[in-house]
Amino acid sequence: MGHHSCCNQQKVKRGLWSPEEDEKLVRYITTHGYGCWSEVPEKAGLQRCGKSCRLRWINYLRPDIRRGRFTQEEEKLIISLHSIVGNRWAHIASHLPGRTDNEIKNYWNSWIKKKIRKPPPPPSQTCSSLPVSPAMDQLSTPYNNGTAGSIDSTTTLDTLLHHDLAAAKPLHETLFSSQCPLFMFENNGLMLDCSNTTTCTRGDYVIHEHGGLNSSTSTATTTGCTEAWHSTMNENHIGQASSFGYSDGGPMDLHYLPPLLESGSSTGHVENMVAIDHHRQVQSCSSIEEEGDQVGVAGGQSLERNELSEWVDSQRCPSFLIWEHVEGHLNNHEAVLPPVSNSSTMEAMLASYHSSL
DNA sequence: AACTACACCAACCGCCCTTTA
């Protein structure tokens, strides 16, 4: 398993590539193309497996490789794309010309390490009352993306969510305890927001969708909220755009980025989700259950688009991204994103992803 | 100067998906 026939040969060399090997590979591929990778080593006179040759070429020798530090625009794009597709580095890389999935992955991972080493949040925001099991411990670092394999979502999350809600809350708090979650706003499409502080239990969200994506309104409250959210997102074909929830592939959706992006701001918690409708209004989900006790984004008011921008700016939280801002940055780097109509950038992005996913 | 810890990144591993016979 995992080993290809060409890799089973005993003679294959491993480890770092020598300049001579690089030269052989480059010379061969530039003159013959690679065609079948399993044949490349033999024809190029290399004692490597085809897979290794492919990797070397794609990640290092390819002429269009762009090396050096990531620009701010690239960073923003990576963050945004990661929030949409998660750890699908190849997808992300496809939007960053000259960057490889491996490079982006490494960059992301080292970034994560930095952030994870930051001091933990105050005890009140973490699970202090429960013994922290290894699984819980892993869950508390939202970026261990789930190699989900390491966590049994059915026994851990379901148990906590459905069988012992009291016990689940700390987990929820752990899962959604970021002080500064990632938000992605779109000009006139869906907005996910998590800014309320007290009225909704974590995991409560109301989703209003309009226009392009779908026309539906869904409400999910604490019990089973994650599933409701997830199914809602699935139903509406925007699951890939979810910034949190948990996916079939793992106990949680690690497309959710918070601490990675936090900058010390204590703005907001992941407690509510609010959607912006196509009239560009923001409606707090807290109005559903506790009208009048609204905190956060809108306080029960509607925000026009520019107001939303101002509000986002006022949060001083780098986790807030307005897609058009990202796009604006990218205007200087054309061809990074597919051209989209002005109807809905997010929809177009999602459409492009869903077509390729 | 020597040692240690950390960060970075190239490369490998293992799995999944697609293609082909």
Place this chain on the structure above:
DNA sequence: CTAAAGGGCGGTTGGTGTAGT
């Protein structure tokens, strides 16, 4: 239709360089 082969991808590891002590 099925199994094998190959390609692709995400996760992980280990080597190397560098900063800190």
